Amino acid sequence: MMSGLAFTLIAVIVARSPYTHGNLRPKGYDRTEIAYLGEEHPFEGLGLADPGLASTGDPLQDGRLLFLKYGCASCHGFEGQGAAVGKDLSKSDAEEISEKVRKGPKAMPAFLVSVLSDSDLQRLIDFLRSIKD
Numbered sequence: 352m353m354s355g356l357a358f359t360l361i362a363v364i365v366a367r368s369p370y371t372h373g374n375l376r377p378k379g380y381d382r383t384e385i386a387y388l389g390e391e392h393p394f395e396g397l398g399l400a401d402p403g404l405a406s407t408g409d410p411l412q413d414g415r416l417l418f419l420k421y422g423c424a425s426c427h428g429f430e431g432q433g434a435a436v437g438k439d440l441s442k443s444d445a446e447e448i449s450e451k452v453r454k455g456p457k458a459m460p461a462f463l464v465s466v467l468s469d470s471d472l473q474r475l476i477d478f479l480r481s482i483k484d
Contacts, residue, residue: 414478
């Protein structure tokens, strides 16, 4: 009887636990959405508490704040030097950065014009050029 109870409890725990792969359903894993390579994933992150902070008039300071606002530093490092996930941006030209930002290669989200304006993108590029020199 004890072994039957133990087996039932373990089976229920494994089948229902969100921390194991035992919670697979016929449609797939039920905790996260399935992502496919080649799909575009628009940026949906949190913005600055005060968007006016990135409007100081100094394009380099604004670019630095936008680099942090859009989460670029979390993958590419605080100075765009590259990190475990994102590549070194100091070796990229403005055209390449613009193209990659809009298309979102690999795991990077796509920053559409409705999210990151062309002028903000230019300020980001100006910031990256300033730290490269």
